[in-house]
Amino acid sequence: MAEGAVVQALIKIRSAFGETALPFLKEFIKKEAALLLELPELAKCIRGELDMINSFLLQVRSKIHSTDNEVLKRWVVRVRQVAYRVEDIIDEYTHNVALLQDQSYLIRKMREAYNVRTFHSIATGLKEVSDEIKQLSEMKTKYAEYFGELLSNSNANTQAHLSRDGSLHTVKEGIVGMTVEMDLLNSWLAPYDLSRVVLSVWGLFGLGKTTLVRKVYESMKEQKSFDCYSWIEVPHTYNNDVILRQLIRDLSEDQSQVPGNLESMYGSKLVDILSGVLTNKRYLIVLDNVWDAAAFHGISSFLMDSGKASRIIITTRTSDVASLAQDTYKLKLKPLGDDDAMELFCRRAFHNSNKVCPPHLDDLCKQIVRKCGGLPSAIYAIGNVLAVREKTEVAWKIMNDQFQCMLEDNPGLGEVRSALSVSILFLPRHLKNCFLYCSLFPQNYRLSRESLVKLWTAEGFITKRGSSTLEEVADEYLMELIRGSLLQLLETDEIGRVAFCKMHDIVRDLALSYSRKEMFGLSDGDLQTDQKEDVRRLSISKCNKRVGSILEFPRLRTFITTNGGAESDLLHSLIQKSKYLAVLELQDSPIDIIPANIGELFNLHYLGLRRTNVKSLPKSIEKLTNLETLDVKYTGVDVLPKDICKLKKLRHLFAEKLIDRNRQVFRYFKGMQLPHGFSHMNEIQTLETVEATKDSIELLGKLTALRTLWVENVHRVDCTKLFASLSEMENLSSLLVSASDEYEVLNFDSFSPSEMKLQKLIIRGCLENDTFDKLVFKNLGFHIKYLSLSSSRLGNDPFPLLAKNMKNLIYLSIRKWCCAEEVALRKDWFPRLTTLFLGDMKQVHTVVIEPSAVESLEALYLVSLTAMTAIPTGLELVGSLRKLVVWGQSDDFKLEWKRENWEMKLRHVPEIRI
Known part of the structure; x- marks a missing residue:
């Protein structure tokens, strides 16, 4: 996994020396010219x-992972350390170049x-790093016998071993908890x-997956x-x-x-x-553990369709490969339930x-089984x-208490480790750091998409792709991890x-062991490490004075609480002892003062x-010239x-004060006023x-890059x-407009963007009756997917105009x-509407839903419609409904609900709350 550190260093070098900053150095720094000119x-x-x-690391990654050769292990550690050092030096270089560019001629002369x-120190550091990298390259020749081992043909065998599904449980004994899935698979083969x-x-x-399919295949x-028949791994x-x-043989x-x-x-x-x-011939072929669509297409193109009801079964961890099957022939396995897990x-x-x-x-059994998270392979192995x-009880308590350590080094759990290892080892390199980052958060932590995207961007994990923003690229990275089953969509x-995803407990435990070994990051239980010089990231969920006393990580780049x-x-200790910090996430902490030296x-x-x-916020915040995200939402900051x-x-600036929690x-x-400048x-x-x-409205007109x-x-x-002003923001995709009070009428006449893909619109305040028939909604309303309206005291029915100009609404809330x-x-x-919320509409006493009006509706909320005495007409015909509140x-x-037995009429709705 050292390649994650190497990739990060390469990204920083490309970014820093792809700019035209060096002429400033040549012109204003005359001394040590030879060394400085060597920088590029x-x-x-x-x-x-x-x-x-x-x-090289990519080519031999599976062998490095499994080798017991101490020479190779030490070489990989040195590679990682050098890459981390490169990243630190480049960050210092980039920062000082930016400072130099911002200085006036007079200041430059004074600070010459x-x-x-400063730049001599940077150049010297790079020279030392360059020499060490050359030494590392020379070591591959000097210790050729060790490195030759990595390039042997046995690499393919290692991959085959790693790629096996670890769930080898009960093929002969009988499968636990998969009767329905087995019956379904058998029916598809008919x-x-x-x-x-x-x-x-x-x-x-x-x-x-492999166990289930093997059982059906043998049958x-x-x-x-x-x-x-043929079974291909x-x-x-x-x-x-x-x-x-x-x-051919099979x-x-x-x-x-x-x-x-x-x-x-x-x-x-x-x-x-x-x-x-x-x-x-009527054939049955299983392609076990397919990683990408290209592999399937390469094989499938040779397999003819002779109209004999032949079948090809793919097992895979990724939704992209699973989608190669016809829609009605996709089976997604879920973790075992508590009873089945305990039985196994x-x-x-x-x-x-x-x-x-x-x-x-x-x-103790229940606790241990719970930690397996319903994974049959883990349950079986443990x-x-x-x-x-x-x-x-003593012996089993030790297993329970040392569960995470056992996963890392107990030989009996090797299959579990191997199954996940291949997922990590063969991740595309742009995803490895993003994946390991998720393991830093606590067990069962709900990972927010919005937070992850900003954190990954701040860390420098995201590289530009075409015209997309870094945040849009990060969104796609997240989807890749979810499609690969490394993160679970919540x-x-x-x-x-x-909106939210999580890491399976065992995936997190094993990923965290990689993070620990690579010094990529540590969590609460690892603070007593002897390698503090190398630690890059730290996440803690509980704090006490002891934690502060041992926090001495000079090259720490991320601190998340x-x-x-x-x-x-x-906080004081962190700022003093960790000058390379790139991420400082302190939300919900009992902190009332930000030290002046944060600058x-x-x-x-x-x-x-x-x-x-x-x-x-202290004045020294002005020195944080690399700051990309500042979040002071729901703090005591007024100005x-x-x-x-x-x-x-x-x-990204989040600055909003909560006045009434209820x-x-x-x-x-309450929002903040934008300062001059x-x-x-x-x-x-x-x-x-x-x-x-x-003043704020005047300033908004010049912020044309705004998206939210x-x-x-x-x-x-x-x-x-x-x-x-808003009409000039072509990139605006999310907008909230809230009136000064519930009686204030908002006028949209001057909202006339020539181009805008506004997807999310929240309006709080009174609206004129023809608001949604204005030009902006006629021309651009088809982009809007989310619409929330509240507190209008004008007596119009908005639905006809919304249906006319906003056909693509997915979410609609009116309160x-x-x-x-x-x-x-x-x-x-509203053919695409999935969620409808109607609340606090005191005059409404009747709701009518015509057939095919909302054929995609999944959630309906009717809240405080106090004048409504009858069940909405046509509600029972909404076959897509999954939730009624x-x-x-x-x-x-x-x-009427009880008298007409609506519970039975809506028995197709899984969740009903009355």
């Missing part, structure tokens, strides 16, 4: 050497001696469909349901000719007909032989007795380990994007203070200091939230200028709205 050449040399080392010393069908079985490592062979690095030869009924010179045949000759073998565990742990857990071990242990937002784990003393963190890209007690206008790289008043949150913040993409003063804007305390007289007595959703009005309704409504 040194960087070029280092980049070339690191590129070669990285290519200091600048000479010859009802005579065409060749591709099926996929997919999911997280260790779920038993088909016993029953002779097909004419011929597809290695990560595959060769079509090798696979073709195996198919599928040939008469082995004497297999050509004796098969091994010397290649390409089209092998295809011709395979075609002959498959002519008029007891079968293994107590197989020599009655396969029942003794009463005195019951609680059951085997414990089967030979004494059946005493929740999507209202328009279908990832969850659950309010940082105190003021700890010394020249490399800080992310400062998170959400829900802390901080009341002001944004003018000093933040010097943070030219700032991309949200009982209209203006329950903010108009020069050309990189700013997110502003949450701005108070609509005359929340603006509150808007008066009608502000609307012309405000919406004229505290004066409306007609009847709300009707007509045929074909009714709250605060009249007694008459509740009586």
Whole structure:
């Protein structure tokens, strides 16, 4: 995994020396000219050497992972240390070049001696690093016998071993907890469909994909349901000719007909032989553990469809490969339920007795099984380990307490480690650091997409792709990890994007062991390390004074606290002892003062203070010239200091004060006024939230790069200028506009962008009756997917105009709205709507849903519609409905619900709350 550090160093070099900053050095620093002029050449040399080392590491990654050779292990450690050192030096270089460019001629002359010393130190550091990298390269020749081992042909065998699904449980004994899945798979193999069908079985490592398919496959062979069979384990690095030869051998009924010179045949000759073998045959072929679509296409193209109901089964961990199967033939496996998990565990742990857990071990068994997270491979392997242990509470408690360590080094759990190792080792290099980063958060932590995207960007993990922003690229990285089953999707937002995800407990434990070994990052339990010089990232969830006293990590780049784990003393210590910090996430911590010396963190890209007690930001914040994200949301900060206008790289600013936690008043949150000079913040993409003063509205007109804007305390007289400013923001995708009070009427007449892909719109305040028939919504309303309206006291029915101009709505919420007595959703009005929220609409007494009005609706919320006495007409016809929440309704409504037995009428709805 050292290549993750190497890749990061390469990214920094390309970024720093791709700029035209060096002329400043040549012109203003006369002394030590020879050494300084070597800087770009040194960087070029280092980049070339690191590129070669990285290519080598990628080629031999599986062997390095499994080798016991101490020479190779030490070499990899040195590579990692050198790469980290390169990253630190380049960050210092980039920072000082930026300072130099910002200095006036006079200041440069005054600071000439200091600048000479600074850049001389940087050049010297790079020269030392360059020499060490050369030594590392020379070591490969000096110790050729050791490095030759890595390049041996056994690499393919290692990959094949690593690529096995670790869930080898109960193939002979009988599968636990998969009866439904086995029946489904058997039904798909029946010859009802005579065409060749591709099926996929997919999911997280260790779920038993291979075991399930093997069970069905062997059953088909016993029953002779097909004419011929083949099981192919597809290695990560595959060769079509090798696979073709195996198919010919497996599928040939008469082995004497297999050509004796098969091994010397290649390409089209092998295809011709395979075609002959498959002519008029009904075959069953399993492609086990397919990693990418190219591998499948390369094999599938040789397998003819002779109309005999042949079947190809793919097992895979990625949703991309699973999607190669027809829609009705995809089976996604889920973790075992508690009862099935316990049954499987007891079968293994107590197989020599009655396969029942003794009463005195019951609680410990449940705890151990719970830590396996429903993964059959882990349950089976740990059951085997414990089967030979004494059946005493002491012995089993040790296993429970040392669960994570056991996963790392217990030989009996090697299959579990290997199953995940291959997922990590063969991750695309741009994803490795992002994946390991997720392991730093606590077990079962809900990882927010918005936070991860900003953190990864601040860390420098994201590289530009075409015209996409870094944040958009990071979004795609996250989706790649989810599609590869390395992260589990927990929740999507209202328009279908990832909102929250998590790491499976065992995936996290093993990923964290990689992070620890690579010094990529540590969590709470690892603070007592002897390698503090190398530690790059630290995450803690609990803090005490002892933690602050041992926090001495001079090259720490990231500090993240969850659950309010940082105190003021700890913050002071961090700033003093960790000058390379790039990420400082302190949300929910009991901190009330930010030390003035925070300005010394020249490399800080992310400062998170959400829900802390901080009341002001120090003037020294102006020195954080690399800061990209500043989050002071829900703090005590009332005023944004003018000093933040010097943070030219700032991309995301969250600054909003919570006035009423219960949200009982209209203006329950308050935005910040933008300081003079903010108009020069050309990189700013997110502003949450701005108070609509005359000056702030004036400044907004110049922030054309904005993508997310929340603006509150808007008066009608502000609307012309405000919406004229917003019309210039072509990239705006999310907008909140909140009036000064619930009686204020907002006028959208001047909102007339020529081009804008606004997807999310939140409006709080009164609207004129024809608002949604204005030009902006006629022309651009089809882009809007999320619409939230609240607190309009004008008596119009918005639905007809919304249906006319916003056909693509996915989420619609209307609250505290004066409306007609009847709300009707007509045929074909909202074909894509999945969530509808109607709340606090006091006049509404009837809701009518016509057939096909909302044919995609999954969630319906009816909250405090106190005048509504009858169940919505047509509700039972909404076949897509999965959730119904009714709250605060009249007694008459509740009586009709019971009298008409609506629970039965809506039995197709899984979740109903009345």
